[in-house]
Amino acid sequence: MGKDDESPPNTPSHADILKDLRALRRPGLVHLRDAPPPALRWAAERRGLCAKDDEVPAGVEELLRQAVRRLGEDDDLGRAAAYTFGLVAGFRGAAAQDRRRRAAGVYGIAPETFRRGPEERVLKQLAEAVLALSREHGSGRGPRAAPDPGPPRNAPAPPETFTTTVADAPVPFVLHVSPVELLRDIDILVSSENVYLEMSKTFIPTLSGSLRSAAAIRDAAGELVEDVLANELATWVRRHHRPGLQVRPGTVVPTSSGALAGQGVHRIYHAAVAVPLRDRDGYSVAPDDIARAVRESFALARAERDEFDPPLSSICFPLLGTGRGRVPPEVSARWIAWAVHEELQRDPRWTVHLVTRNRAAAEAVADLDLGAGPTARPSP
Template identity: 55%
Template sequence: MSQEQLPAALPAYDRLLEELRIIRRPGLAGLRGADHPALRAAALAGGFCGGPDDIPAGIEALLKEAVRRLGEGDLLGRAAAHTFGLLPDRRGAPAPDRRKSAAAVYGVTSERFRKHQEPQVLQQLAEAVLTVLREPAAPPVPDLAGGGPQHPPRRFDAVAVGGDGTVTLHVSPIELLRDIDILVSSENVYLEMSKTFRPTVSGALRLAAAVRDPSGEIVDDVLVRELGAWLRTHGRPGLPVRPGTVVPTSSGELAARGVRRIYHAAVATPYEEGYRVTPSSIARAVSACFALARQESEQQGTPLTSIGFPLLGAGRGGLDPVLSATWLRWAVRDELAKDPVRQVHLVVRSRAAADAIRGL
């Protein structure tokens, strides 16, 4: 995409490339200690952060999305993930170690990688950032407290789901949403969360909820720890649960964003070549989420009124996104007819997915 096609507020390719070169050495752990105006502008314009305090996390989320666009199975994507420490065990690694790991992706020495492959990796990552930004973000919202305009994750108005029910449709990484009581994570039937470097809802929520030390290393994998406790309590370690089962945990560090609970919906059944998701398990999971929200609201004495759903099973689960959205809408419509007090949010990663959902 040429620079002339970009909105004026977005950074130029050359500036993005230069800042990627600068942050390569300190890595993600150094984002908070220095200003990177082009990457900051990109994260804000793309809806990856909601204000100044979120900028380091927003830049990290933007780079992860850009790596996803390059392809986690592609040499460029894998090398970029290693170069910037976007993998859970490489985040705080020294720059020479990260470069060595990236070089190993290509099967070359660190010095050859530095001279030949690394420049291409950085160039393609800058291009991928601009590709992510092709989808327009919502306009800035004035900050009445005087702190300047805020840039929330992209959001659409209410979308009808049938009857009197509506959902609010967001185009945003789910972990960057604010002030939604419950976020739903799509899991397999063994309740094994995705790795934190995977471009999945499960992996993103796991990373966002984890407690990290100043260097960025995870010191408490909150959601995995609490799921493990649930499995032990219910006698299910190493055993599957019924598809559609929903297990609650705390929200860990996401509590700072106004998220109070994470509901883990077991919808994907592993098999030899991947995962299998049946649409009926989505309907069961939605019903279970509503029931659990009512139960926990009564037990805790504080209403849990808002629930955010991703397209369950449409990531690594392999279910067609439109089919997932269709069953979600049917299930939500039925639940809202019985429980109209709940406010439902549907979260997708791309404008194309949002447009498809609006057209259903």
């Protein structure tokens, strides 16, 4: 056995993990089985993600997904790391230069500029995240405690039904821990947008970007043919004379579902709740605008319900404002729950879903005890 085939010591260093990440960047995930990186394999085993040789490629890939989540999927570092290693839908088998170009796009710079500086910073921070994850479980090799509670690779967790109480009345939700683009057989998916109704780019792994990519019509080679959601939103903006202008926060605009119709999704509702900050990058989201968006979504759903056969009957909300709007998940859920409570009092026939990619956020939502509700009642 050559030196390169030897297992790393029980505590590989940051430098060992960084070396493996550099070596893996060019071949990508599809070549993990050809030459499993030793330090990353050790970290995956310690994390409890693999025990046998056949499990190593999947275990290392899941380890990298967990490390990206640790960096933050809504953070530039996390997004760039996800593209660098093909952890974004549609990029798993992409060529190294294509992955680098998308990662560079997160920072708005050229690929060569990204290669000369930011890429190394991304790799170093990802190595820090891998090292931290490996230290959270046990001290020896082999499978350890249960792996990260996030959703398993390429498969969402099964939905969980929970009931919270608002104003002494039960409000049932079906809670999904899943990428929104993997949901099936829900009539209406609600997306969070900014008040200019400008969707995220298809290569940005935000809620908006993920839905835009999933709904796009593509040819047999995977090339984009029609950017359905962005095109329909742009048509609405022109029709309502709002190009370059804000809409009222809480405004909801309906579009078709494009390619998501094949998953039993009929409509996408775009809730404009994120107001760009003037003095720095990011958005502000007011809780009462979350409630307004929920009410407007139900109003649209009632108006459109009988246009479909069978009629629309289910609607799914993300935890509005919890991405770059920095609203805590439990705060978003409280305001959604109060607004949903009011709507179900009016018409109890709807099945209401919530979706989040983050299991910690899901647990915070499932444990909600609304009691007296939010600090201020949603304004009408």
